[in-house]
Amino acid sequence: MAYIILADDDELVTEIASAALRGAGHVVGVVHNGGDAWKAIVAKRPDLVILDCNMPEASGLLVLREMRNRMDLANTPVMILTGRRSESDVTLAMYEGANDYVKKPFDADELVFRVEDVLNKHR
Template identity: 35%
Template structure:
């Protein structure tokens, strides 16, 4: 979980307010003060959703949006536009910009949050799911609790996030690099092999006598959550 939202807004006070409130709502937030910085950050780590001010220094919101649509990694990243009252609201509505939704300033924070939630639910339902299941494994995000066949499994924070990520796409193989990005965050500097260690720990925690191993190692490729080790 912890969807990653990039807030692109030049007005500092508003950016801070957004940051604070979205953080509070359980999102991971990064900020960019202009279009240029926004594109840099997106390149660093593609966000799950972008909140984009219409008017921006250097590269305008519309242009940022266009470029997002051009990138293969970000083509489907939902964009929520912030527009001032009279400001070209019709154009945004017209959707020529490629924004998926918009709110008009000034807006209620609660409305913004609701719209963000709605967008994410539409585009990335697995991020919003309260409960992930695979085989006899259950991960309950609200309770922050993992069980395997009714028995509680205790995980450290990192193993928990790792499992959460793997459970979003069971069966799929992820490279160590991909896992580092997803679980540790894009700009953390950690040995790649550290992933092995945590996968090992997760395996151990998930291990049940007689039950099959749920994590599959794909030699020289990565790991996957999968019946049949």
């Protein structure tokens, strides 16, 4: 039962993912661009953050890097959503300190499972 910030500019993606995560008992806050994501993360101190790679205002990677540079957010687990063929994004994300990644399109159950896994490992 974690508080999760979900950031993706595609509303269909956020609806599917948030429904799945809520179904698994999590509380999900949804934002649609990097700027809002950053504000929400700083304000809410979520247990986990899911960031889309490509978002308006600030990319997920940028938000991730900012988080890792801040003492208070450096350890918050982050999962990155990427397009299916963006190997370089995945590599970059892991290098920047992402805990896991999910490629779009994703299986909602897989997302939930991976979220649980990251949360378990982090506890």
